[in-house]
Amino acid sequence: xxxxxxxxxxxxxxxxxxxxxxxxxxxxxxxxxxxxxxxxxxxxxxxxxxxxxxxxxxxxxxxxxxxxxxxxxxxxxxxxxxxxxxxxxxxxxxxxxxxxxxxxxxxxxxxxxxxxxxxxxxxxxxxxxxxxxxxxx
Amino acid sequence: xxxxxxxxxxxxxxxxxxxxxxxxxxxxxxxxxxxxxxxxxxxxxxxxxxxxxxxxxxxxxxxxxxxxxxxxxxxxxxxxxxxxxxxxxxxxxxxxxxxxxxxxxxxxxxxxxxxxxxxxxxxxxxxxxxxxxxxxxxxxxxxxxxxxxxxxxxxxxxxxxxxxxxxxxxxxxxxxxxxxxxxxxxxxxxxxxxxxxxxxxxxxxxxxxxxxxxxxxxxxxxxxxxxxxxxxxxxxxxxxxxxxxxxxxxxxxxxxxxxxxxxxxxxxxxxxxxxxxxxxxxxxxxxxxxxxxxxxxxxxxxxxxxxxxxxxxxxxxxxxxxxxxxxxxxxxxxxxxxxxxxxxxxxxxxxxxxxxxxxxxxxxxxxxxx
Numbered sequence: 012x013x014x015x016x017x018x019x020x021x022x023x024x025x026x027x028x029x030x031x032x033x034x035x036x037x038x039x040x041x042x043x044x045x046x047x048x049x050x051x052x053x054x055x056x057x058x059x060x061x062x063x064x065x066x067x068x069x070x071x072x073x074x075x076x077x078x079x080x081x082x083x084x085x086x087x088x089x090x091x092x093x094x095x096x097x098x099x100x101x102x103x104x105x106x107x108x109x110x111x112x113x114x115x116x117x118x119x120x121x122x123x124x125x126x127x128x129x130x131x132x133x134x135x136x137x138x139x140x141x142x143x144x145x146x147x148x
Numbered sequence: 149x150x151x152x153x154x155x156x157x158x159x160x161x162x163x164x165x166x167x168x169x170x171x172x173x174x175x176x177x178x179x180x181x182x183x184x185x186x187x188x189x190x191x192x193x194x195x196x197x198x199x200x201x202x203x204x205x206x207x208x209x210x211x212x213x214x215x216x217x218x219x220x221x222x223x224x225x226x227x228x229x230x231x232x233x234x235x236x237x238x239x240x241x242x243x244x245x246x247x248x249x250x251x252x253x254x255x256x257x258x259x260x261x262x263x264x265x266x267x268x269x270x271x272x273x274x275x276x277x278x279x280x281x282x283x284x285x286x287x288x289x290x291x292x293x294x295x296x297x298x299x300x301x302x303x304x305x306x307x308x309x310x311x312x313x314x315x316x317x318x319x320x321x322x323x324x325x326x327x328x329x330x331x332x333x334x335x336x337x338x339x340x341x342x343x344x345x346x347x348x349x350x351x352x353x354x355x356x357x358x359x360x361x362x363x364x365x366x367x368x369x370x371x372x373x374x375x376x377x378x379x380x381x382x383x384x385x386x387x388x389x390x391x392x393x394x395x396x397x398x399x400x401x402x403x404x405x406x407x408x409x410x411x412x413x414x415x416x417x418x419x420x421x422x423x424x425x426x427x428x429x430x431x432x433x434x435x436x437x438x439x440x441x442x443x444x445x446x447x448x449x450x451x452x453x454x455x456x457x458x459x460x461x462x463x464x465x466x467x468x469x470x471x472x473x474x475x476x477x478x479x480x481x482x483x484x485x486x487x488x489x490x491x492x493x494x495x496x497x498x499x500x501x502x503x504x505x506x507x508x509x510x511x512x513x514x515x516x517x518x
Contacts, residue, residue: 072432075393076334079432093426105425105437 012116018144020119023047026084030062033148038115040144041066041098043084048098049146050087051113055103059091061112066098116147150246151224155487162222163246165490171503172250174510177406177449177478178243178291180254180284181209182276183230187283191275196268208259208272212355217371218484225482232482236284243481244290247489250507251516253319255294255353255406256280261324262357269298270308277312285317292319292514294351299323300358302335306342313346319514320349320404324356325381332385332392340394344401349447349513352385354378354407382408383416386446390420393433395445402513404447407480411454414468417442443471447513449478450505451485451492459495466494472501476510 017031023042030039030052037052039062054061068083086104087096095104101114119142151162164173182188185207189197209231213220220232225242227235244252258276263269276296285293295318297305312318321343323331331352343350361367362377364384382405389395389403417439424431424438434441455462469475479485479492486492497505510516 070429070432071435075397075433077433089426093429095429105428 012147014118014145014147016143017049017146020047020142020144023144026066028062028066030060031146033146036148038062038146038148040117040146041087043098046099047117047119047144049115049117050096050098050101051115053112054089054091054094055110055112056089056094057091059089061087061089061096064088064090069095069104118145118147119143120145151222151242153222153487153489157488160488161246162242163489164248165492168493168506169499169503172507172511173248174477174507174514174516175243175247175249175252175479175481176404176476176510177451177480178239178252178254179233179480179482180239180256180280181231181233181258182256182279183227183234188272188275188279191278191282192271196271196275199268208262210257210259210355210357212257212374213483214371219375220484221482222484236287239481240288243479244288247479249290251510251514252291253294253510253514254280254284254291255322255351256296257322257353257355258296259357260296260298261300261327262359263298263300266298266300266304269300270304273298273305274308274311277308277318281312281315281317291317292516293317294320294322295348296322297339299327299336299339302338306338309339309342309346309348313342313348318348319516320351322351322353324358325352325354325378325385325405325408326356326358326360326362327385328358328360330384330388330392332388332390332394334392337394337397340398340401344398347400347515349402349404351404351406352382352408354382356381378407379409379412383412386413386416386442387420390438390441391431391434393431395441396433396435401445402447403445404449404476404513406449407451407478408448409452409454410448410450410469410475411462411465413442413446413448414465414470417470439470443469443474447474447476447509449480450475450494451478451480451483453486453491453494455491455494462494463496466497472497472504473509473512475505476513477506 015033023029025042028041039050039052041048052060052062065088066084067086068080069086071079085098087098101112103110152159225232260273273296280293285291363380420438
């Protein structure tokens, strides 16, 4: 598993995302309340750019007419057909075991000890005190 | 007294086929109707009895089965007086005895739902229930009845269910597929709540005269369109009931589609499932595939079977239903749905499924004993 620096931490604010390219793969990197998650940017259904979809909460219900709305910002809806995916796991809501998108491990690390990625060349020298979001592919 | 069906292969007795297994047969669709509206007079309060008489109301009979249409009555089922399905002795001799029926579910599709005065409608529904109880259900232990309600006033419809629902001879509540508003609507929930309270099923029957056209796009011109169009109405009601969450809110309430056909159901389930995946947030109480909800809650009386010529195609449709617990045997007596009694069951059912079809599914749905 190779570690790829994809952003500085302050580049992706809470509730925001960044689409990056790693080894030819498009990957969405999400900041959910200070934690970073990375998903393959391809919907397993029909191949849409999933990570460009709406981020929202999870709507559930105990009875008709009653709504529970929670996990705000953790549910990603595919822009094509609206299938919902859990940003933190890549699993779909309706079929978590069978319909899911590849989720990659992420970490936040100091700016040393890695093979410099594309950003490093531009920023390494001037932003050496920042922390980096790393996706492990 | 046994009637004969004159099909292409020669005359056949209208009777249980000899090669059917000896399971307790439950006929889930048998029509009964008053000999005339006068038969109900004794069961109406004086105010409404006189209202009917003074207004000159002749009949509230449904026109879904026009009297002279070949579908409407098997030849020989018309009593000397009154319409087909109005004579208990004839019903015994032509249906219950020759088919060796253990239990027959009766439907009285009288035009109560078409009456716009909710008080008169409520009185008529009550009269129809008391009439069927007195003249049919109490007189013949093989019959089980359907509660007629005036859904125009759901609260009083629920009161009527509370009144007759505890009686063991009633096993379901009838609602017309051509309802005033889609059947999933919360407007009707007092009716469903009462039905569930008394362990009754909800039967959606082919008919209804409240004024909505049978198709979603307006009234058709011809009887053929009307009859075929019933499946559109049934599909709309299944979608409504599932999406509004009736099976979630009333988990003990079986939903029985009467004379709906069933070959359309697999395709509807595909469409519902597919679109639910992306749109389910709007109806979060539908928390699993709609097809699973339908397989669990919906039951269908088997006639009419819209069978293609090749029996293998019908078997493929049955496979796609995905459950052998949904279809229930029915003759639809006195309506003329088949020329050969063998056609009353899909060909080639495995033995276990055939037993479920002929009686087991209905016994489970209606909690029939023995």
